[in-house]
Amino acid sequence: MNPEETIINNFFNLMLGAQPIRRTRQQLLDNQERWINHLENIRKKNLVNFETTNSTFANKKANTVDVELVPKNRISISQLQINKVHTGKFLLCRVITKCAKSTALAMVIEDLEGEAERLALHNYIPVNKIPPGGLSVEQASRFLPIGTILAIQNPYYKISQDGQTSLRSDNPNEIVIIKSNDKLLTQFRWKTNIELPRHSGIETSKILSADDFRIRGNEYFGKKDFMSAFDEYSHGIELDPQNVTLYANRSEVHLRLSQFKEALDDAETALKIDSKHPKAAIRKGKALMHLKRYTESVNTFCTLLKDEAVNTLDKKLGKEIEEYRKQAQELDSENKHGNYNYIKIINEYLKKIETREINFGTKEWVHLGGPRLDHADYVSNVIEIKQVGKKGRGWVANNDIPQHTLLMVSKAFEIVFNQETRTCMNTNSSTKIMKEATNTELLTSIVQKLRVEPTLAREIYDLYAGPESIHTTSPGKISSKSVDVERIEKIIFYNAFQSEFMWEIFNQKIDHGCFGSGIWIKPSYFNHSCIDTNVQRIYLGDLMFVRAQRPIKKGEELTLFYTDPVEPFEKRTKTLQKFGINCQCRLCKLERAESNKVKQLRVKIQERFNSDITPPQFEGVSLDSLIAELESLIEELESLRPKNYDLDFSLMNVKTALSIAYHKNGSFTKSITILEQLHHLTKKHNLFHYSYRFSSLLAYSYTITAKVEKAKEYFKLALYEMIAPIIGNFDVSDSQIRSDVLLIAEKLNMPHINEAKLAGLMD
Numbered sequence: 001m002n003p004e005e006t007i008i009n010n011f012f013n014l015m016l017g018a019q020p021i022r023r024t025r026q027q028l029l030d031n032q033e034r035w036i037n038h039l040e041n042i043r044k045k046n047l048v049n050f051e052t053t054n055s056t057f058a059n060k061k062a063n064t065v066d067v068e069l070v071p072k073n074r075i076s077i078s079q080l081q082i083n084k085v086h087t088g089k090f091l092l093c094r095v096i097t098k099c100a101k102s103t104a105l106a107m108v109i110e111d112l113e114g115e116a117e118r119l120a121l122h123n124y125i126p127v128n129k130i131p132p133g134g135l136s137v138e139q140a141s142r143f144l145p146i147g148t149i150l151a152i153q154n155p156y157y158k159i160s161q162d163g164q165t166s167l168r169s170d171n172p173n174e175i176v177i178i179k180s181n182d183k184l185l186t187q188f189r190w191k192t193n194i195e196l197p198r199h200s201g202i203e204t205s206k207i208l209s210a211d212d213f214r215i216r217g218n219e220y221f222g223k224k225d226f227m228s229a230f231d232e233y234s235h236g237i238e239l240d241p242q243n244v245t246l247y248a249n250r251s252e253v254h255l256r257l258s259q260f261k262e263a264l265d266d267a268e269t270a271l272k273i274d275s276k277h278p279k280a281a282i283r284k285g286k287a288l289m290h291l292k293r294y295t296e297s298v299n300t301f302c303t304l305l306k307d308e309a310v311n312t313l314d315k316k317l318g319k320e321i322e323e324y325r326k327q328a329q330e331l332d333s334e335n336k337h338g339n340y341n342y343i344k345i346i347n348e349y350l351k352k353i354e355t356r357e358i359n360f361g362t363k364e365w366v367h368l369g370g371p372r373l374d375h376a377d378y379v380s381n382v383i384e385i386k387q388v389g390k391k392g393r394g395w396v397a398n399n400d401i402p403q404h405t406l407l408m409v410s411k412a413f414e415i416v417f418n419q420e421t422r423t424c425m426n427t428n429s430s431t432k433i434m435k436e437a438t439n440t441e442l443l444t445s446i447v448q449k450l451r452v453e454p455t456l457a458r459e460i461y462d463l464y465a466g467p468e469s470i471h472t473t474s475p476g477k478i479s480s481k482s483v484d485v486e487r488i489e490k491i492i493f494y495n496a497f498q499s500e501f502m503w504e505i506f507n508q509k510i511d512h513g514c515f516g517s518g519i520w521i522k523p524s525y526f527n528h529s530c531i532d533t534n535v536q537r538i539y540l541g542d543l544m545f546v547r548a549q550r551p552i553k554k555g556e557e558l559t560l561f562y563t564d565p566v567e568p569f570e571k572r573t574k575t576l577q578k579f580g581i582n583c584q585c586r587l588c589k590l591e592r593a594e595s596n597k598v599k600q601l602r603v604k605i606q607e608r609f610n611s612d613i614t615p616p617q618f619e620g621v622s623l624d625s626l627i628a629e630l631e632s633l634i635e636e637l638e639s640l641r642p643k644n645y646d647l648d649f650s651l652m653n654v655k656t657a658l659s660i661a662y663h664k665n666g667s668f669t670k671s672i673t674i675l676e677q678l679h680h681l682t683k684k685h686n687l688f689h690y691s692y693r694f695s696s697l698l699a700y701s702y703t704i705t706a707k708v709e710k711a712k713e714y715f716k717l718a719l720y721e722m723i724a725p726i727i728g729n730f731d732v733s734d735s736q737i738r739s740d741v742l743l744i745a746e747k748l749n750m751p752h753i754n755e756a757k758l759a760g761l762m763d
């Protein structure tokens with residue numbers, strides 16, 4: 001039986017009431033070996049690992065208790081009870097197998113008494129430490145090599161999905177690594193003698209020099225294996241703790257891994273050794289910027305460039321730098337526009353550094369590791385968070401707001417892209433597996449982030465965490481020990497945005513789009529409405545742009561949709577119910593009021609459409625009979641909602657299919673008339689994510705019918721509809737702006753853009 005079959009089989013046994021299976025030591029070792037081989041096989045073949053579908057939070061407990069590691073609190077494996085969190089206890093154990101990383105980091109451990117058990121550590125490995133092809137067993141085992149002694153606080157013992165017992169921990173803070181000379185160990189003796197493998201690193205460091213480690217680190221860095229580069233530089237530092245280059249290099253590794261606090265620490269250590277080390281200063285400036293310590297970041301860059309101006313006797317540079325410094329000081333005193341303008345200044349400094357070709361090693365300002373853009377948050381002062389009745393908090397306009405006003409540029413607090421979820425790399429972007437995997441990894445990323453930078457916890461813990469949650473953690477109490485994994489999981493559930501990106505990211509063109517799951521703090525306070533929303537969001541990399549979709553009146557609540565209004569009522573309701581939302585928008589009220597008979601008829605019509613008609617090819621069907629069938633479906637749908645048929649978005653798909661059928665049939669005028677109706681409908685209901693598709697389709701259709709002027713008009717409109725949500729109002733006829741706009745449209749894979757180029761529509 002392969003591992004999947006074993007698991008499913010055991011799971012069914014369990015369902016049928018069989019007793020949980022507790023394996024012997026040898027069985028556990030054999031099982032782990034099989035599991036490791038299985039995972040390696042999956043990783044090498046780049047397959048999806050089925051285990052990633054399991055994103056349930058199994059460790060149901062409120063808060064972590066910090067356990068004192070003294071003999072009276074120790075518990076052994078034989079004392080563990082199933083389905084119980086042993087609060088206040090710790091299990092002293094050591095790793096006896098290699099580790100394998102699927103959803104969790106899995107290994108076998110043994111306790112002092114020599115009894116063995118499986119251990120699954122969730123959220124233990126930061127996503128940014130996982131290389132593109134997934135972690136190999138060798139790499140995973142470097143986190144906790146064989147022989148590592150652990151104290152597992154508050155151990156949770158459970159029956160896994162495979163029906164076997166296992167220890168599970170969701171909170172990495174509960175896993176304490178015990179050094180072999182720890183006082184605690186003098187009080188105990190291990191029953192078994194395991195043979196520890198000689199692991200690389202410390203042993204080999206006796207032979208290699210610090211510079212050898214630097215070279216090896218640089219090689220790994222070149223291959224973007226940042227975790228290995230980190231190990232090599234760290235070994236070098238152990239040998240030569242005054243080596244400025246090693247600290248500066250390790251600081252860059254931390255930047256690439258988005259570990260900004262550590263990046264700052266290393267850069268500062270390097271600067272303590274050599275206060276004029278330019279690369280260390282740049283890395284310090286970048287780290288400070290990411291930590292949102294903008295004034296300090298500006299000062300760091302300013303000092304660096306000032307030194308450069310003095311050294312090169314460049315008066316012009318000296319003056320420019322002073323000018324930027326002044327601007328920054330004004331920002332400090334005004335503190336009006338959030339932190340957005342600091343970034344402009346920081347970028348000016350960086351441009352100076354680059355254009356002067358000073359060899360500061362800062363060419364890759366935008367990280368190569370992922371599409372995370374260097375930017376700060378911006379929130380317009382025309383909106384504020386207020387209580388909005390039963391919905392809780394929400395954004396409200398405190399002034400009249402014109403259409404297309406930029407309301408927010410928000411950088412993801414944390415985001416995970418599908419490409420980063422190990423074995424899920426080449427999967428279909430719409431599969432559930434990937435979504436769940438990205439959400440699981442998002443939890444890990446946030447937990448890890450808060451361990452390093454506990455002060456960030458406040459803004460995340462303040463987000464909505466479900467009806468039963470109360471804000472328990474006060475800012476003073478937040479420490480790395482108090483990462484509340486369960487609360488974060490709930491916050492992800494209620495607040496994560498799951499977004500499709502067409503942007504050219506990861507330095508490669510992604511045809512099928514890129515899926516990301518992230519938390520954006522300020523946008524999380526927008527409440528939902530299916531239609532009549534007044535703001536729209538667009539993603540570029542990890543930035544979310546929020547703009548006014550139409551003019552907004554002072555006092556109006558700002559809403560966006562969580563679920564696409566074009567989805568059927570039943571599907572929307574199901575999704576919204578999960579978030580505790582009983583939507584009171586015009587569309588939901590109308591659909592709720594319809595009789596069951598009407599609802600069932602609509603479902604039947606939809607089923608007929610889905611099964612009989614497969615646009616856009618319509619292969620093997622007579623176009624005439626297809627057109628007749630589509631027209632009859634439309635008539636039936638319209639009769640179900642006679643007064644409000646323009647609010648039946650299920651008509652959109654059917655009408656689009658009819659327009660394509662007419663097009664294929666050569667009835668271009670009829671096809672265009674339908675498209676124009678659909679375009680009008682999407683404009684009327686602010687469905688901007690559909691409007692530009694219809695206008696570019698219209699541009700294409702008019703090109704085919706040789707109506708060039710009309711085609712140009714629709715092409716410009718399509719460009720406007722697609723790009724204005726990102727860059728705001730613009731004049732399409734301005735040729736300079738148009739070339740920028742075309743570039744963005746191309747990056748966003750605008751439909752029919754190549755045909756439009758060929759037809760000369762942008763001249």
Ligand SMILES: C[S@@+](CC[C@H](N)C(=O)[O-])C[C@H]1O[C@@H](n2cnc3c(N)ncnc32)[C@H](O)[C@@H]1O
Nearest residue numbers: 391392393464494495524525526527528579581
């Ligand atoms: C992302 S949060 C939005 C901000 C939230 N209101 C708060 O106080 O932080 C999502 C939660 O807001 C509430 N919510 C959002 N839209 C709503 C609506 N249209 N009606 C009722 N509750 C809504 C639900 O409790 C939902 O789970």
